[in-house]
Every structure is written in structure tokens, then in C-alpha cells.
Amino acid sequence: AQSVTQLGSHVSVSEGALVLLRCNYSSSVPPYLFWYVQYPNQGLQLLLKYTTGATLVKGINGFEAEFKKSETSFHLTKPSAHMSDAAEYFCAVSDGRSSYKLIFGSGTRLLVRP
Amino acid sequence: KAGVTQTPRYLIKTRGQQVTLSCSPISGHRSVSWYQQTPGQGLQFLFEYFSETQRNKGNFPGRFSGRQFSNSRSEMNVSTLELGDSALYLCASSAESYEQYFGPGTRLTVT
Numbered sequence: 001a002q003s004v005t006q007l008g009s010h011v012s013v014s015e016g017a018l019v020l021l022r023c024n025y026s027s028s029v030p031p032y033l034f035w036y037v038q039y040p041n042q043g044l045q046l047l048l049k050y051t052t053g054a055t056l057v058k059g060i061n062g063f064e065a066e067f068k069k070s071e072t073s074f075h076l077t078k079p080s081a082h083m084s085d086a087a088e089y090f091c092a093v094s095d096g097r098s099s100y101k102l103i104f105g106s107g108t109r110l111l112v113r114p
Numbered sequence: 115k116a117g118v119t120q121t122p123r124y125l126i127k128t129r130g131q132q133v134t135l136s137c138s139p140i141s142g143h144r145s146v147s148w149y150q151q152t153p154g155q156g157l158q159f160l161f162e163y164f165s166e167t168q169r170n171k172g173n174f175p176g177r178f179s180g181r182q183f184s185n186s187r188s189e190m191n192v193s194t195l196e197l198g199d200s201a202l203y204l205c206a207s208s209a210e211s212y213e214q215y216f217g218p219g220t221r222l223t224v225t
Contacts (some may be wrong), residue, residue, distance in 0.1 A: 012117045032212050034213075036216075039127050041218075042218055042219075043118070043204055043216035043217050043218045043219050044204065044206075044216040046213055046215065049212070049213060051212060068178070082118070089160065092157075094212055098212060099162050099164075099170035100145055100147060100162060100204075100208050101147065101162055101170045101172075101210055102147075102149075102157075102159065102214060103159070103161050104149075104157035104158075105156075107156060107157075111118060
């Protein structure tokens with residue numbers, strides 16, 4: 001069975017500081033991995049995805065993530081936080097087989113201090 | 115292209131009633147998935163429909179059901195509502211690329 005673990009339910013950074021949100025996954029097959037962002041009272045927006053190929057994936061709004069198979073990790077980073085990055089972030093995994101079902105982590109709320 | 119739309123956005127129901135939520139996917143997308151989001155359980159997969167067929171189902175009781183129409187629009191129904199069904203219900207559509215695009219959700223409150 002697949003699962004996703006997001007370390008830290010809350011992460012607080014200063015504006016301009018590095019953002020690092022951690023995600024570890026468990027999957028018996030090569031996974032497809034995703035990061036989504038959710039702003040208050042909104043749905044989920046896809047930030048980036050890893051399916052195959054290059055392990056460093058660039059997404060929208062300056063975010064990127066690196067797939068590390070040996071560490072079963074897919075951490076999300078952004079070099080410089082902006083106030084508008086304050087939101088909840090979800091890591092998700094799909095087995096990429098017969099259905100598009102996503103298994104989500106519990107989420108990390110990012111707080112950005114001025 | 116217009117995004118995924120969900121109606122209604124907010125709903126208040128009483129225990130024991132039933133409710134139907136609607137989702138219109140992005141034009142051309144044939145897959146529609148439903149998720150339940152609660153503070154306690156997080157985001158949980160309900161079911162996925164592809165070309166009017168249920169392709170996958172999550173671990174929810176039979177009170178939760180869904181269907182998909184020939185135009186890819188989807189509905190989900192919850193019968194005999196319980197307080198614990200209060201949640202944000204999210205619909206997502208996909209065009210066979212494993213990228214799912216989410217709607218704004220329907221917030222259901224059961225009193």
C-alpha cells in the first residue's frame with residue numbers, strides 16, 4: 001500500500017528565507033509524486049509533479065522538488081519565501097497504474113513572517 | 115478553458131437527510147475523482163469515474179455513491195447524513211496525464 005508522510009504540521013519562516021517542506025513516501029511500485037497548495041476556502045492547485053525522467057522538478061511560483069529514490073523523499077523547496085506563499089501544502093502519491101487515485105499526506109501549513 | 119466547477123459551494127443539511135453534489139470537469143477531461151477533506155482525517159479518496167464507469171473506490175460506507183454522465187459531469191450522493199459527514203468535498207478532473215485539477219469544493223455542514 002502507498003502512503004505519504006509530511007514532517008511538521010506547521011513550518012514558519014521569515015520572508016526571504018529558504019522554504020523546505022518535507023515529504024516521504026512509501027510505494028511498492030515506481031511512484032508518481034505531486035505537491036499541491038491550498039489557500040483558505042479554495043481547492044487544491046498543482047505546484048509540480050514527478051512521473052519519470054529528471055529527478056529535479058521545477059514548478060510554479062518558484063517552487064521545486066527533488067525525487068530521491070534512495071531516501072524515498074520528495075521535499076519541496078523555494079529559495080526565498082514571499083508573504084503570498086502562506087498556505088497549506090500537500091504532498092501526494094499515485095501508483096500511476098489503472099486509476100488516478102491520489103494518496104495525500106496530512107499537510108503542512110506554511111507561515112511566513114514579515 | 116474554464117476550470118472545474120462544483121455546485122453548490124455551501125450546503126447545510128440535517129442528520130438523516132440526503133445530499134447530491136455536482137461537479138463539471140474541465141472540457142475534454144474524462145476522469146473525475148472525488149475527495150473528502152476534514153480536519154481530523156485530512157484528504158481521503160472517495161471514488162473515481164472514467165467514461166461513466168467507476169474505476170476505483172475508497173474506503174467509505176455504501177451511503178456514499180456517485181455517478182458520471184456521458185458529458186463527463188459527475189454527481190456524488192450521500193444518504194442518511196451523519197454529523198461526521200461534515201466536510202469539504204473536492205472534485206478533480208484529469209485528462210489522462212495523472213495531473214488532477216481540483217474544483218473549489220462544496221462545504222457540507224450536517225447539523
